[in-house]
Amino acid sequence: MIAPQEVRTGNNPFSTYFHGMDRxxxxxxxxxxxDHTEAETDLYVRLREETYRTMDRPQMQVGLLEGRFLKMLVRLTGARNILEIGMFTGYSALMMSEALPENGHVTTCEINPKAEAIARKYFAESPHGNKITIRMGRALETIKTLSGPFDLVFIDADKPNYCNYYEAAxxxxxxxGLIVGDNVLWSGKVLDPKDDDTRAIVAFDQLVQDDPRVENVCLTVRDGMMLAWKRK
Ligand SMILES: C[S@@+](CC[C@H](N)C(=O)[O-])C[C@H]1O[C@@H](n2cnc3c(N)ncnc32)[C@H](O)[C@@H]1O
Incomplete structure (x- = not known):
C-alpha cells in the first residue's frame, strides 16, 4: 500500500484527490x-483548482472517477430528472447534467453561499449549466417543497442527515428510479465507528440494506457509493 503522500505529486491533478482524505x-x-478514465475537460480542471485553492475541505468534491461514474449512471438509466443533495462547488451536478437530454434537469441543494458562487460561475460557462437549478437552504426544508418524480437522487450532504434525506426523498x-449515497464507507471508518458522522453513515448503510423497497449494492468506488434501486 502506497501512503497518500507518496503518490505522484507536482503537476499530477490526481494528487489533490488524496489531500485530506484517508484512502x-x-x-x-x-x-x-x-489514468484509464476519460479525462477532465479544462472547465473541470479549473473548477477543481479553484475549489482546492479557495474552499475548506475541498476533498469533498467527488472528482474525476466518481464524477464520470455518476455521469455514466445518468446515461445508463436514461435519467431526465435528478435531485442532488449537497452541491458544494458543483462538480457532480455539472457532470450529471452533461448526460441529460436537452430537456433534462438537475435540482441541487446547497447551504454554503461561497460554494454556490463558485458553482454558479462554472455552470454559467457550461452549455449544460442551464439544466441545473440551485436551491439554497437546508436540504430537508427544500425537499419538502419538491414534487418529483425523480429518476435519480444523489445524497452527498451532511452525514448525520443521510437517513433523513433517504426517507424524505x-x-x-x-x-x-435510483438513489445513490456517497461516502458510505467513510475512509473505512465504518468498520469501527467512533464518531457521530461514522455512526450516521453506518446507520444509513444498514437502513438501505434492510429496506425491502429497494435492491442495493455497496460499491468501493472512491469513498464508497451505495446504489439503491427502487422496486417497481
Ligand atoms: C460532500 S459536499 C458535496 C460535494 C459535491 N457533490 C461535489 O461533487 O462537489 C457536501 C455539501 O453539502 C452541503 N450541506 C451540508 N449540510 C447541508 C444542508 N443541511 N442542506 C444543504 N446542503 C448542505 C455542504 O455545504 C457541502 O457543500
Missing part, C-alpha cells in the same frame, strides 16, 4: 483507474 483503496491502483423517486 482505503490502493493508491497506485486508483491512480491507474484514474424516497417518495419522490419514481418506481424503477
Amino acid at each position: 482505503f483503496i490502493d493508491a497506485a491502483v486508483e491512480q491507474f483507474a484514474h 424516497f417518495p419522490l423517486v419514481r418506481p424503477g
